[in-house]
Amino acid sequence: MSELDDKKVAAIKEITQELYPDMVVFAQKLVQTPSISGTEKALADLDLAEMQKLGYDEVFRDAHGNVVGLVKGTEPGPTIMYNSHMDHVSPGDAANWQGYDPYGGQIDVCKVDTQDKQPDEAECIHGRGASDVKCGEAVQIYTGGLLVKLREKGFPLKGTFMFTGVVQEEPAEMVGMLHLVDKTLPRKGLSYDAMVTSEATSLKLYCGHRGRVEMLITVYGRTSHGSAPWLGINAIYKAIPLITRIKDELYPSLPTDPELGQASLSLNIIECSPGALSIVPDRCMLSLDRRTLPGETAATAIAQIQEIIDDLAGKDPEFKADVVVKGALETSYTGLTYETSKDMSPWKISKEHGFVKAAAAALESVGQTVKYGYWDFGTDASKTCGIDRKPTLGYSPMQEQYAHTPYDKCRTDFMKTALEGNAAIYLNATAQGPEAFEKVEW
Template structure:
């Protein structure tokens, strides 16, 4: 058997199960980073480094000139919720009926483990260029920000995002912005509301006007979205107090080309006739989340959209390699936001998504990944790592 196809299923499962058994909620990825750092060094990666954000990067250098490829997966997971809702231990990594269960199996320790494993199997004598695998932090709360940190160190010619695709090649996604809208009032005793200004009532006026929002549409990615996701008043609880502040958050799903300025201007236009009667502030939320190293992510929560629906040499080469070996289940786009917002959306680096997980399993109770797809995904990654540098006619 050609070395590139010699994927040891038992070894791969041992690695991914080890990852599942290490809880790595957002901001608490340190133990998983340590685990994978040791594995990379044991497997002979040429360079293994951790940046100030806490992102892990491992690189294999080939013996021939060629492109730099980056394979990225995030280290963090969402929390499990109520443990009693799970039929199986979310951190045991149990296998039943061909499925590996646990938090992060599909989103996305399975894919990241498959990438790390595959890179360790590369034949340097036949590799053109270099391959880096990055484990990025805090993706679940701020897509793309940590990968931007990786891209400041690694300068790839192509990026593969391992988010779940069911072994399709995905070449686009809507972006995401978190928008904050605040109304300011005047505190008073609720027995004398006439001497105060109720910030919640002022917010109700603005929300009514925002119902007139008309989404733009993209021929491939569909409609933009503006969805109210939370609302809170201050003080809270507000016993006997007229609230002086109300803040709401909108999840705005973005289309290619939309900028921060355009998104805010569109909302301002809906609210403009309230300027004389409502004091409000509109902004994109800051990334004030701390990574496990204690560093603040920085920037704002604005992850651009991206889409490669036209023919591209790198896309054709990747799909040709995967399809020849039965490792491609079709083409598509993501319904959700990924770190591709950094590589493709912000930096315009050729980017594709390819992952063994099932996107409907993300964040669910009793999350799982099909073991056979995990195995096929590792083979697909190894195939791309080993041969894309040769097949891609740049």
């Protein structure tokens, strides 16, 4: 299924060798630039400037602060979006970084988790966001630069390469991606046929993840003085049988998917109100993290909790509670504010889908061993595949186990491999017929 001949593969490898040093330096700059969610402007500026330097045909920033770069082919064809998020989580206590500056972008040879029979030491870039997702972001941006150089050498290119860097992925409401896809692209007369995300995959092809719904249960009581608790209804005590049934009955009954694993539910925050030592609380708030599988929705997850609430209320006239999907108000660095719900869709794509088969064949053509995987965490692919049902996969040099940790790093040799792989995926996928871009079903 590979359309990449020896001449094109040789050109990919030659240009990769040429671009590799500058790509690593650019990745260091990204790591050295703080970009916690809502503060991504400096990083966006770097991305735009680098794409211009690499010869992209068009680059722009949208109203929400996302950045877009286009490399246009010499022939008509599909548009493949290569997507990275520009924000990162807090580095936490710098003392946990074992001598590395979280924003240092330092390069050294260090111990790494091995893959197959590879050496247990490799050159790495260190710092917050190196594995989530700044090194993958650098690789994707340089993939566009590689395609520009291929075009300059006279190789035909089909379709359009689109790099998108989105804001505010880490809060897990997808506001940057939603604005980009639903508003920016239509306004620009643009669309996309498939997406490759740079979220960490260790050079494997990742084909899905569970969804995520954040739920808030409020259990109601009645205040009284702490010295006379019998005069009130303690909301914390009323919450105990609900918590027990969620843990002992609901969680074990959740479904399992052969690829994505078990749906899950975790009670992560308990709060009460008024929250004073001498007052019996009249509210107990439970925040739950519910991971969903294809076929499940926020509505079905809410209904499961509501069923338990209704049953408890039928048995105890003093029991009163409700459950909702949590909401959030997110403001981007441009000042644009979104009110959104904390609901991310599950998704998966078959290894037999035309887009995945084209990607696998492409990696094989440049000498890479093809392996597959699925994320434990969520990504903005919940929009592209979970909602839009566009063919989507993950391919990245970064390793999932380092994300959000004080050991955050990325192997530079994996970055070089990923640059070749990204270019090969684009070239081979755009050479395929419509079957490579069919709507994803599960």
